[in-house]
Amino acid sequence: TLPDGTLVQSGSTIYVIENGMKRGFTSMPVFLSLGYKLFNVITSDAASIPEGPVINTFAQRHIRGSVVADKGTVYYLGQDLRYPFPSAEVFFSWGHTFAQVLPANAYDLNIPIGPIVQKK
Numbered sequence: 001t002l003p004d005g006t007l008v009q010s011g012s013t014i015y016v017i018e019n020g021m022k023r024g025f026t027s028m029p030v031f032l033s034l035g036y037k038l039f040n041v042i043t044s045d046a047a048s049i050p051e052g053p054v055i056n057t058f059a060q061r062h063i064r065g066s067v068v069a070d071k072g073t074v075y076y077l078g079q080d081l082r083y084p085f086p087s088a089e090v091f092f093s094w095g096h097t098f099a100q101v102l103p104a105n106a107y108d109l110n111i112p113i114g115p116i117v118q119k120k
Helices: 028-033 088-093
Strands: 007-010 013-018 021-024 041-043 067-070 073-077 082-084
Touching: none
Parallel strands: 007 041
Antiparallel strands: 007 013, 013 021, 067 073, 073 082
């Protein structure tokens, strides 16, 4: 199983994993407008992963498991909360890289802030 937030290309479609499902992007402009980067996409056979709703607009929050940044703070997006990382050390302890960080959008910023992420 792939963790939430993983970008995977299977065939000609790029998907993002959320809640154990693959969610396909309907177009490259939607993928790019959400701040995703092609160099973060892995290639894999995702045929056995159930399909979730497609992502057809940039006017939505980033999916659960994404890491987003706003005004110098990086957040992990959970189901209902966004969790701030207090330092780069804590961020890296969870296995993230800055290449995965997406620009937060207005929909992400409407998610209430949860507790600070602790070092893993």
